Amino acid sequence: MKYVDEFRDGALARTIAANIFRAARPDREYRFMEFCGGHTHAIFRYGVTGLLPVRVRMIHGPGCPVCVLPIGRIDLAIGLALERDVLLCSYGDMLRVPASGGRSLLQAKARGADVRMVYSVADALGLARRHPDRQVVFFAIGFETTTPPTAVAVLQAAAEQLGNFSVLCNHVLTPAAMHAILSQPGGAAIDGFVGPAHVSTVIGSAPYEPFPRDYGKPVVIAGFEPLDVMQAILLLLRQVNEGRAEVENEFVRAVTRHGNRKAQALMENVFELRPDFEWRGLGTLPNSALRLRPRYAAFDAEARFGLEARPVADHKACECAAILRGVKRPQDCKIFGSACTPDNPVGSCMVSSEGACAAHYSYGRFADREAATA
Amino acid sequence: MCLALPVRVEQILSGERAVVDIGGVRKEISLALVDGIELGDYVILHVGYALARLDPEEAQRTLDLFAALEQEAPS
Ligand code: SF4
Numbered sequence: 001m002k003y004v005d006e007f008r009d010g011a012l013a014r015t016i017a018a019n020i021f022r023a024a025r026p027d028r029e030y031r032f033m034e035f036c037g038g039h040t041h042a043i044f045r046y047g048v049t050g051l052l053p054v055r056v057r058m059i060h061g062p063g064c065p066v067c068v069l070p071i072g073r074i075d076l077a078i079g080l081a082l083e084r085d086v087l088l089c090s091y092g093d094m095l096r097v098p099a100s101g102g103r104s105l106l107q108a109k110a111r112g113a114d115v116r117m118v119y120s121v122a123d124a125l126g127l128a129r130r131h132p133d134r135q136v137v138f139f140a141i142g143f144e145t146t147t148p149p150t151a152v153a154v155l156q157a158a159a160e161q162l163g164n165f166s167v168l169c170n171h172v173l174t175p176a177a178m179h180a181i182l183s184q185p186g187g188a189a190i191d192g193f194v195g196p197a198h199v200s201t202v203i204g205s206a207p208y209e210p211f212p213r214d215y216g217k218p219v220v221i222a223g224f225e226p227l228d229v230m231q232a233i234l235l236l237l238r239q240v241n242e243g244r245a246e247v248e249n250e251f252v253r254a255v256t257r258h259g260n261r262k263a264q265a266l267m268e269n270v271f272e273l274r275p276d277f278e279w280r281g282l283g284t285l286p287n288s289a290l291r292l293r294p295r296y297a298a299f300d301a302e303a304r305f306g307l308e309a310r311p312v313a314d315h316k317a318c319e320c321a322a323i324l325r326g327v328k329r330p331q332d333c334k335i336f337g338s339a340c341t342p343d344n345p346v347g348s349c350m351v352s353s354e355g356a357c358a359a360h361y362s363y364g365r366f367a368d369r370e371a372a373t374a
Numbered sequence: 375m376c377l378a379l380p381v382r383v384e385q386i387l388s389g390e391r392a393v394v395d396i397g398g399v400r401k402e403i404s405l406a407l408v409d410g411i412e413l414g415d416y417v418i419l420h421v422g423y424a425l426a427r428l429d430p431e432e433a434q435r436t437l438d439l440f441a442a443l444e445q446e447a448p449s
């Protein structure tokens with residue numbers, strides 16, 4: 001595929017790897033956080049870690065929307081599906097995340113609830129049109145990539161006066177999560193960020209400018225292909241070596257400083273900031289998530305069904321919270337790969353292929369074993 | 375679920391919609407989030423919506439950068 005294959009080229013990968021080896025100083029360690037689950041996935045799938053010097057360590061960040069949604073929010077969706085007889089739809093991975101009592105949306109479906117997996121919010125709108133007698137609720141999750149499509153759907157529902165469609169909104173904001181990582185007590189033990197690819201096509205590179213300025217941490221926005229990630233790591237190494245902290249953009253083919261203004265205007269029209277929102281791992285963060293503006297209250301499932309999320313503790317053994325903060329690794333969890341596997345996930349990080357535990361389970365375990373026996 | 379792909383616009387339809395080619399498979403998507411997309415453009419497709427137009431010249435410049443670094447002296 002054009003614009004995919006060229007960015008996975010093996011010969012170029014070796015060139016960039018050679019440059020990385022030259023740039024990484026032998027006398028220090030580098031720790032970079034890839035914010036996005038998409039990058040985590042690419043790093044594992046293409047074996048990028050194997051091409052890096054051991055002194056360059058990648059820390060997985062919280063940029064996986066399925067992973068960061070806390071149990072209390074999933075309980076709301078399960079409750080709607082089981083007790084309020086709605087037709088509940090969401091993106092695939094979301095259906096498998098265990099919530100209170102180990103229940104998931106998929107289990108609710110097995111018990112007779114009408115839960116559907118959709119590829120796009122447009123499909124959820126279609127369901128509402130085809131089932132005028134049913135309440136159709138779209139369980140909306142995601143960072144700034146899935147938010148503009150949800151905005152378009154709400155505006156469409158409003159234009160069509162689709163009275164049986166509503167959105168259970170869980171859209172969250174990337175810069176707020178990066179801020180939370182950097183302002184952890186004791187500071188974050190990272191030297192810089194590989195910045196989001198597709199989120200940045202929407203918000204642009206400007207929103208990351210406070211991080212070098214206020215925390216002295218470089219940010220290099222990178223595309224989702226393995227060469228993009230490697231090039232970003234090289235650019236980060238150079239910044240650290242030269243004592244610079246700037247926002248650099250490796251993904252210039254799709255990201256500008258100001259991003260997609262049309263998408264931003266649509267989001268601005270439909271959503272407003274929530275005063276605070278609970279994240280798995282990061283706790284309750286101010287101004288970190290969106291809800292529908294009051295003028296679209298008719299399409300807000302929380303208003304329509306009088307919902308309020310209650311905080312629920314994660315499974316005792318699950319280390320997702322610490323993993324999402326970048327302070328633990330999947331292999332630090334006692335039940336990783338034993339009680340918790342992609343077929344039978346205990347925590348959210350084992351569900352989506354972008355989750356650190358799932359990526360590590362699928363691609364990283366054997367590399368670990370080799371490293372341990374070497 | 376954040377996976378998104380560069381796809382080529384094969385046909386522009388009414389109502390801000392288009393047909394794209396995804397590695398040989400044709401699919402209808404929404405252009406509601408991006409203005410000025412033309413036939414033959416590459417866009418980044420995510421959950422059924424084009425998020426951004428891909429700039430072919432910048433893509434080439436990035437690829438050149440990957441390769442050109444080879445000659446650069448270590449800093
Ligand atoms: S392996 Fe499972 S239980 Fe352990 S941290 Fe990962 S998701 Fe949570």
